Amino acid sequence: MFQIDLVTKCKQNDRKAQLKLYKQYCDGMFCVAMRFLKNEDDAEDVLQESFIKAFEKIHQFKGEVTFGAWLKRIVVNRCIDFLKSRKERLVALDENYMQLVEDDDWTVEEETTVDEVKQAIAALPDKYKFVVQLYLMEGYDHEEISGILGITANTCRTRLLRGKGFLRNILKEKAYGTGS
Template sequence: MHLPDLIRKCQSNNRKAQLHLYRKYCDGMFIVASRYLKNKDDAEDAIQEAFIKAFQKLEQFSGEVTFGAWLKKIVINQCLDVLKAQKQDFVEMEEDNIPEEPNWDWKVDENCTVGQVKNAIEDLPDKYRYVTMMYLLEGYDHGEISQVLEITESACRTRLMRGKGYLQQILKEKKYVTGY
């Protein structure tokens, strides 16, 4: 069944179509949720809630972006809501350790895997991790990130710059960065 047909059936509350759509996207969305929520149960709960919201708001899906991108935004927002509900305190690192203008003339070692870079991103403080993940891994722009995180675009740019600086520092410590 083609996706537009499946979505139309879901909009008319066809449970079989909803289950089909859920199965089609649940694994990928679980990976996204797991990037934000470290607890598997929290990630699974967030996915369930996100799908419920998606099915309730399916008439708002306009097709301007892919369905997967639209759903991913709902999943990320749900994960951030979970984090806010947990009253996640943002850990502040000594910002004196990061130069105001990080040296961007660096290259990741060719033996460094994407998984190792993702693991290094996991080591970032939350307020930098989420912006860096959304920008580098999810492909969101500053405007989208600032809306989702409810921060200014200026704060988003600053957090991304600092997040990249921390990332560079972490990768350097792990010997994954050259040309520093």
């Protein structure tokens, strides 16, 4: 059965079609949730909530993107909402007045492993971590990230630039043994 047929049947509340879509996407979406939440129980909870929301809102799916991309956005938003609800303290900084210089150089020391980069991203403050993670690991652009996080594209660029600076410092400290 083709994906569009499954989606059409899901729109008709067909439970078998919903189960097929769930089985098709649950592992991949679990990996997305784990990259954000770093906890299997939390990732499973958010994943279940995401599928429930997706099936409740499936009539809004117009096929402009793949079902997987549409679902991934729901999972990412649920992960961010979950993390925000766990950390009620938010510091508002107005970053819209800053001048930006685009920097597309993401190179790191050759000895740096992917796991070290992931650990360094996890150590970033949330407002930078989410932007860096969405940009580097999930492949979203500034406009998409700003839509997901509810920030301006300029704020997104600023946070990405600052996040990259923090990331480089964390990796540099680790490389030179000055980190904890």
